[in-house]
Amino acid sequence: MSEPLLYALGVVVFLVGLAVSIALHEVGHMVPAKAFGAKVTQYFVGFGRTVWSRRRGETEYGLKAIPLGGFVKIVGMLPPHRGDDPSQVRTSNTGLFTQLVSDARTAEYEHVTPDDEPRLFYKLPWWKKAIVMAGGPVVNLAIAFALFAAIFLSIGAQTLTTTISSVSDCVIPAAEAPRTCTSTDPVAPAKESGLEAGDEIVSFNGEPIDDWSQMQTAIRSNGDSAATIGYVRDGETYETTVNTSVQPRPVGDDPAVTEEVGFLGVAPTAGYERQDLGYVVTTMGDMTVGTVEAIASLPQKMVEVTQSIFGAERADDTPMSPVGASRVAGEMVTIEGTTWTDRVYRIATLLAAVNLFVALFNFIPLLPLDGGHIAGALWEGLRNAIARLRRRPLPGPVDVGRMLPVAYGVGALLLVMGVILILADIINPVRLT
Known part of the structure; x- marks a missing residue:
């Protein structure tokens, strides 16, 4: 096979693997949500214009034009502004962020019927909310472990x-x-x-x-x-x-x-x-520590990446976008002297490392990341436990809607980071060679 075809094959295999990982991440949210009785109206892989969709029961399944993410729509993730009655959502306010939060609540309950009210996500017990929101990252951890195990137990380290x-x-x-x-x-x-x-x-x-x-x-x-x-x-x-x-x-x-x-x-x-299962566990542990350290150093690394766009040398350990990672995947399979065993080993371990990063990054306790919702659920459980100990009425569900301004800020920051990484991966990419 010619080098250009091998390169293209490496890119395609990596991107397909990434898309499957994203799809399974969302399955990790959807399955427990449905199991706990919450109403799931949409399951999509990608963003942007809808390319294909099909409704099965109450859920619409589909693909979007930009396969860089995905989402599951679970009805009632934001509590109404006052009480448990969706009709009590506040519709008039003065502040910009307050208006944004109010609009989000209004949109959340626009199509909620009286029959849906017992199935609203915010009414679930705190531990069920935590399981639903942790389901996605846990699936990515499982994918990483499965890939590492498959490679280390069959091909070897x-x-x-x-x-x-x-x-x-x-x-x-x-x-x-x-x-x-x-x-x-x-x-x-x-x-x-x-x-x-x-x-x-x-x-x-x-x-x-x-x-x-x-x-x-x-x-x-x-x-x-x-x-x-x-x-x-x-x-x-x-x-x-x-x-x-x-x-x-x-x-x-x-x-x-x-x-x-x-x-x-x-x-x-x-x-x-060839290694045993203990090696897989140890390697996952070591890589988890390394990935956490890499996430902690992201602000400094992003400064370096930004400088590389304007001509500074780009270090090999700087973060990459899917564009850069797919380029690396293509280079991995075209290095001189590479065997098919090497190609399978490199692509599989790259996908495993990406899934590990996605899982740990999503556990950051900030909205709109899964960790932000998990943190809200855990705080709700703690508040309820304290109320029980003090023999007081339960304070009710935590209103994650109040954190939407933070979510918008974090979302904007992630968007800017994504644009910077893509530009750097085009202008000054990380190269294995």
Whole structure:
């Protein structure tokens, strides 16, 4: 298959996977809402003009022209302004935001009939509201877990093996890399020893080597001493002895921080090693922590993204829009030397990471995100519990309508962020290559 077709395939598969994830997110809201008796009138994937719709019972199912989101219409999410009677919605006020809230309440109850009143969402117990609103993000978490499990249990996790992928011809100081060798550069110890790409290192100074991390530690701690290396080539076991050299090499992720360590001059081959369910859980836990940290750093990252639109260098760890993520998906499947196993692994893990991000981002306790509704439901439960302890009448449902000005502000901010990210992904995209 040609590179352009592979690129297009990667983009299409990612976008379809993203659309399915969005659709399932909304199913996560709709199913418990219907199970609890709430009236669901619409289930749509996308925004904008309706492309297709079909009514089944009391619910209209459909697709919108812009497949970047979706929604479920649950009747009665906003309580009326006074009491439980929808006819008591306030219709006259002076403030701009107050008028917006009033208009939203009016629209909410425009088509509510007396038969609908027992099924209004705001009348549900607080814990049912929390379950309905948490259903979407929980589905995204389940998708992420299912994708990670499918990949790690079948293909495996990508790990560095003790098989050599390349041998350095010379020793180049870390501060000068990457560059080609010159006549003044010393020959790399691995080259001098006769090691070749494809050799599998099985021992170092008599100690068995099981993984690349162990091999790397052994080389670094060897300094400029002699090393006896056991390796397998074409099914035969050999040994070679060579002195490792001492070179300044980076410590951790910061290339500016170096230390003098032993140097051999070999690079490992990446391979797949099947994992168990515990690995999946651990990986999800680690990625959850990393994703939360990434969300916390979004304000600073958005500044960097905005600067990149005007010519500043764009870091690889800056956030992306679906436009940028689909571009990355296309590049993932066209990298030279990529196998079909690599392609499946990369697209599946990318979709898993996106679902994890969507889930955790939606748990932020601000409207219009799901977390804002969850926070309102939990606050209602807490208020009711306190009232019971104090033997007082229950205060009733929390009026999330009062938070609509915040929802409008957050919604506008998310819209601006989306536009900035799309512009940056077009003008100065993150590139794997």
